[in-house]
Structure formats: structure tokens, C-alpha cells
Amino acid sequence: MSNMSGSFALFVSGMRQIIPVAAAGIIDGIVFGLLARQAGLGVTEAVLFSLLVNAGSSQFAAVGLISQGIVGWPILLSTALLNARQLLYGLSLGPRFQGTPAWKLSLMAGTLNDETFALKATYLDAGGKPSLSFFAGASVVDYVIWNASTFAGAWFGAAFTQTEAYGLDFAFIATFLGFLAVNxxxxxxxxxxxxxxxxxxxxxxxxxxxxxxxxxxxxxxxxxxxxxxx
The missing domain is CATH 1.20.5 (Single alpha-helices involved in coiled-coils or other helix-helix interfaces)
Structure with missing residues (x-):
């Protein structure tokens, strides 16, 4: 029972600590939804994009290519190159989880992105114990916020088209500058x-x-x- 309560406490702690980081991505998700609609994607397609890919930078790159009429292998190649940094994220966290079953690592890897890595790396560097429960809590909140924001942007995308006029196109860059500053x-x-x-x-x-x-x-x-x- 104590192990279960400890795991739940870590899960809740991860949920709580990711909120400031994940909240910074709300505008990013909304902007992505808007840009996806402008590129010709429907609401369902834009939402599925975030649900299945869950990688902001490569999603923005793909939508940019789609808006230019580019499809197929150029999108696969460019997004693969942009996501190559995920390999480094895994290599950085992997040694902390030696002995963890592969299927559990694969679940964590599926939700590993810039926001969750930033929190996880900071948590471990501060002396936090490697915990799948903590990381799961953080990942759930980040995933929900990103996809809810995408849905909001896609839903209103047909009526709201001038993202540059409001400086929203800079939101994604500002988020990464924030990650850099705290590290x-x-x-x-x-x-x-x-x-x-x-x-x-x-x-x-x-x-x-x-x-x-x-x-x-x-x-x-x-x-x-x-x-x-x-």
C-alpha cells in the first residue's frame, strides 16, 4: 500500500510540476491548430496530427511544407531530421533507468518531447529519484494541454487567419528561449x-x-x- 501511495504522490507531483512548462505551450498548440487549418487540414486531421505525432517542431515544419503544396518524402525527411534530437534525449535519460523493462521505457519514450524532457532532466539533476510515475504524471498533463490547445486552434482556425498580425507566430520560438534560459x-x-x-x-x-x-x-x-x- 505504501508503494502505491508513494507512486501516486509522485504521479501527482509530476502533474503539478509540468503545468508551468506545459502551459507555455498553450499558445503554440493554438497557433499550430490555426496554421493547420490554413494549410487545408480539417479539425479532425489537425487533432489527429497532435495526438499521433506529439512533436511540436516537426508538426510546424510539416504544416509549413503542406501549405506550400509539398507532400510525401520531403515531409518525412525533414521531420525525421528535426526529431533527431529525441535520440539525444533518450541517451541522456536512459542510463538513469537501467533495468527498467523495455515496454515501460517505450511508453515513456512515446511522450518524450522538449517540454517533458526539460522537466525530467531538471528533476533528475536536482537529485530527484528516477520515477516512471513522476514522468507519467508530467506526460499526461503535457499531452492533454497540447492536444486541447490544438483542438481550440483548429476549431477557430477558419475565422482567425492573421496569426502574424498578433505576433503569435513567435510563440513557439519564445517557448524554446524560455527552456534555454532556465538551463x-x-x-x-x-x-x-x-x-x-x-x-x-x-x-x-x-x-x-x-x-x-x-x-x-x-x-x-x-x-x-x-x-x-x-
Whole structure:
């Protein structure tokens, strides 16, 4: 009984702690729903997109390509490249869960995204005990908020078309800047962030958004691998 109550307490703790992070994504979800409708998707299609994919950046990229009339393998390739960072998220969390059954890890991986990883990494770095219950609670709330926001945006998308006029197109960028700000804990983190930003700008100038993500990610990986600083 004590184990069950402890697990439930951790589940509730995860739900509570993810709220500030997940709430920041409400505008992102609404904007995604709006953009999906503008790209020609119906309400059901937009909602299923978030329910099944659950990866904000790749969803935005895919909708951008669809709006340009691009379908098929370019969407699969670009979203796969954008989501390559998920492999790094898994590699970062995996050693903390040695001995955990694969099916449980697969469930956690299915809800692992930028928001939940940010919370989970911060929780573990602060000395929190690796807990699937805690992560499940956080993931449930994040998943519900993202999909409810997508539905709201898609529902009103037909009537609300000028997202840029209200600055809503910047919401997704602002969310990631918030994640970055709370994780700049050492001078090395600042150096990595600055070098990654510079590399991403060069990548964007040479090959667009996808190239910026790839170049920026590789820069951070290389700096982390070769440096003794942390």
C-alpha cells in the first residue's frame, strides 16, 4: 500500500510540476491548430496530427511544407531530421533507468518531447529519484494541454487567419528561449548556447530552418563531447 501511495504522490507531483512548462505551450498548440487549418487540414486531421505525432517542431515544419503544396518524402525527411534530437534525449535519460523493462521505457519514450524532457532532466539533476510515475504524471498533463490547445486552434482556425498580425507566430520560438534560459546554469552552458546559436544562424543562411537545427545540434554535441567543462 505504501508503494502505491508513494507512486501516486509522485504521479501527482509530476502533474503539478509540468503545468508551468506545459502551459507555455498553450499558445503554440493554438497557433499550430490555426496554421493547420490554413494549410487545408480539417479539425479532425489537425487533432489527429497532435495526438499521433506529439512533436511540436516537426508538426510546424510539416504544416509549413503542406501549405506550400509539398507532400510525401520531403515531409518525412525533414521531420525525421528535426526529431533527431529525441535520440539525444533518450541517451541522456536512459542510463538513469537501467533495468527498467523495455515496454515501460517505450511508453515513456512515446511522450518524450522538449517540454517533458526539460522537466525530467531538471528533476533528475536536482537529485530527484528516477520515477516512471513522476514522468507519467508530467506526460499526461503535457499531452492533454497540447492536444486541447490544438483542438481550440483548429476549431477557430477558419475565422482567425492573421496569426502574424498578433505576433503569435513567435510563440513557439519564445517557448524554446524560455527552456534555454532556465538551463543556462554554468559558463560552459552559456558558451555552448552562444556557439550553437551562431552555427544555427549560419546553417539557416545556407540551407534554411532544417539545416539550422542540424548544424546547431551537431555543434552542441561536439562541444559536449570534446570539452572537459560542464
Amino acid at each position: 543556462l546554469l554554468t559558463s560552459f552552458h552559456v558558451k555552448v548556447a552562444a556557439c550553437t546559436a551562431a552555427a544555427a544562424c549560419i546553417g539557416y543562411a545556407l540551407g534554411g530552418g532544417t539545416a539550422a537545427v542540424i548544424v546547431g545540434t551537431l555543434t552542441a554535441i561536439v562541444m559536449g563531447a570534446v570539452s572537459d567543462e560542464r
